[in-house]
Amino acid sequence: MQQQRQHPLSANEGGYFGITVPVLQLFAGTLFLSAFLLFSVQPFFSKLVLPKLGGSPGVWSVAMVFFQSVLLLGYAYAHALTRFLSTKHAIIIHALVLLSACVFLPLGISSGWDTPPATYQELWLLGLFAVSVGLPFFAVSANAPLLQAWFTQTGHKHASDPYFLYGASNIGSFASLYLYILVLEPGLKLGTQSLFWTAGYLVLVIAILLCAASVLRRPQTTSSEPNATAEEVGHAPVQRITSRQIFVYLGLAAVPSALTIALTAHIAVDIASAPFMWVVPLSLFLLTFVIAFKTKPLISVDFLSSILPFAAILAAGVIFLPKLLPLTFGLGANLLIYFITVLYCHARLYQLRPHASQLTAFYLWMSVGGVLGGIFAGLIAPNVFNWVAEYPMLMLVALFLLPLKNGATASTAIKTILFGIALTALFWVGVSRGWIPEIEGHEIVVMSIIGLITLAAVVQVKWQAVAHVLLILTVPLVLLLQLHPSVVHTERSFFGVVKVKDTDDGTHRRMVHGTTVHGSIAMSAFDADVGKGSPEPLAYYHETGEMADTLRAARASAGTGMDHVGVVGLGTGSFLCHSLSGETWTVYEIDRSVIDVASNPAYFRFISDCGPDTKMVLGDARLTLEAEPDGKFDYLLIDAFSSDSIPVHLMTREAIALFFSKIEENGLLALHISNRYLELASVLAAVAEADGYSIRFAEHGAIEGETRPDQVFAANVMVFARDETDLGPLLDNPRWNDVRSNGTALWTDDYSNIVGAIIRHEFSGE
Incomplete structure (x- = not known):
């Protein structure tokens, strides 16, 4: 065959x-x-x-x-x-x-x-x-x-x-x-x-x-030698880069x-x-x-x-x-x-x-x-x-990086650049002389100048000159934002950008991280005749606010008085002004720049006036709290959000277990979870249901028609207790309600679902 x-x-x-x-x-x-x-x-x-x-x-x-x-x-x-x-x-x-x-x-x-x-x-x-x-x-x-x-x-x-x-x-x-x-x-x-x-x-x-x-x-159709040239393998020479x-x-x-x-x-x-x-x-x-x-x-x-x-x-x-x-x-x-x-x-x-x-x-x-x-x-x-x-x-x-087109030449580009420099110089003269008013800050004026220069660039050399002109404007724009009169101080670290800003009417000063206010103080606290006292905590930390509610409940649960209080997340330090004689407060903060800004009495007076001897522990909350003895705190507040960024690892089953290991038997754990994008109450409720904790949740807007003083913000706060009776006054407070997980999966150190939290928030209509 x-x-x-x-x-x-x-x-x-x-x-x-x-x-x-x-x-x-x-x-x-x-x-x-x-x-x-x-x-x-x-x-x-x-x-x-x-x-x-x-x-x-x-x-x-x-x-x-x-x-x-x-x-x-x-x-x-x-x-x-x-x-x-x-x-x-x-x-x-x-x-x-x-x-x-x-x-x-x-x-x-x-x-x-x-x-x-x-x-x-x-x-x-x-x-x-x-x-x-x-x-x-x-x-x-x-x-x-x-x-x-x-x-x-x-x-x-x-x-x-x-x-x-x-x-x-x-x-x-x-x-x-x-x-x-x-x-x-x-x-x-x-x-x-x-x-x-x-x-x-x-x-x-x-x-x-x-x-x-x-x-x-x-x-093999090509040479096996690594350095063979194009000519050696029968091809036309190829130009190197x-x-x-x-x-x-x-x-x-x-x-x-x-x-x-x-x-x-x-x-x-x-x-x-x-x-x-x-x-x-x-x-x-x-x-x-x-x-x-x-x-x-x-x-x-x-x-x-x-x-x-x-x-x-x-x-x-x-x-x-x-x-x-x-x-x-x-x-x-x-x-x-x-x-x-x-x-x-x-x-x-x-x-x-x-x-x-x-x-x-x-x-x-x-x-x-x-x-x-x-x-x-x-x-x-x-x-x-x-x-x-x-x-x-x-x-x-x-x-x-744009290629030159439309007949752009060096001479026309230089003319446009000089025109941009002249306008920028005129602007600075106007600012220094007070000729240019502060309408919504100087940003409107900056945009107007950008528009004029852009128009000039289009007329002269089309779009290529825009690159040159705007690039030259970068330095004065950066300086302008830093010299904005409402920005008192700006500091950047590995953990973000912290700003100290005065309100437009000049009555209050705030610490801002990203888009979130982390504390506010009345400018009257800096008056020379005020002297050393206790500035009024504002923002989320006012005496009428949700976090103050949890602190009073913890004191009621302690009976004879609290010994130790722990706070994760310093902010401006305004919560320290709720401390009482005989209580020892410890603050855990991961960002050194926050400590430096909040401790400076030229920016804020809460630490210097209310807690100058407060122990500050630098580092991540879970890592630093692990070193503390068990049962140390009568009350522990987790207030560690940076801007609206969510510290997921502080909301897992293992994290809550760690926190409770450091809390007395009848102590309370409070978590501030206010944010604009994620629904987190059901996440914490799932932890409570899994491990048998009693919880109450205060959600902003829970009481219809409730009004708050100026510069006082409503907050979403979850409070945990080992036994429901330890929640004391919160049980009868209409602001505080029970909450269920409604099938939300339990978050652990090995599992979390940010996408689900975003979807729940969107469908909740908040």
């Missing part, structure tokens, strides 16, 4: 154990899985670390810097493998790296990294990430450029221009983020998530080995990276520091790669160039005039501005991509730019600026 002739596999197929696999699908699927794992580990592990630093939004900023830095190392490693080694040797080394990373699986926090220092938290976090997930993340991070480089050797019809695979891999990144916030985070505990990631990693290793096999089994190109690549990659961190910090401070809030900007970041890195881009660079200046002008209004805009509009506008800017940068990067022979070098320089942007926004800016100045600055730098 005649033997059938065996046909070799086509360039578009690979065979494994008798199974034919399309090469393009194999590489695309492997890149998808690699990207999926790369970006799912970031929110997962950051959430795991978050409680170590009090739920600070800075955790995600530092995490972004770390992951970008390791991504750079991965890209440099991939570039070195393709540049200096043969494909066979590169495959062997990468296989060893992938297998070595298995030692760190399943992922978790390494031993010896339990307690962060009081200072240099950023460096400590970088070390924690490095020893815990550094090698696995490094191994996965190299796959995108490495697999694309290998794909060029498969002989596939698209092998000459594999950049489209980078856009395809970002679909995996995009999918991983939304699958994480919609399915993994609300449905799986952190330990289970780690096991799933481990399983995915093992599948990835197998897939990469199959990709390697598809390259090795094909006849120039220094000018490198500079452009760095700028176009740095701006999106830095903007991502700056915008994420803004959102996390005002809503919640949790994966759901981190994912929104990052997913838009990845989506721009999907849109831009295509053979036929969905949106042209020319169109983006034309609308980017409009986005910058809108950004000026959103950033400098937040009071005049609805919160939801401001948030949406920020995301839109961010998306347009990042999409332009990435589309421009793709437009300027080099030949495929320079692929790994191109990705390497992109990664360098990303790291530089991340370092600026995540590490440098928080330590240089006392407000989030990097956000508007980065928007202006993005304008500088």
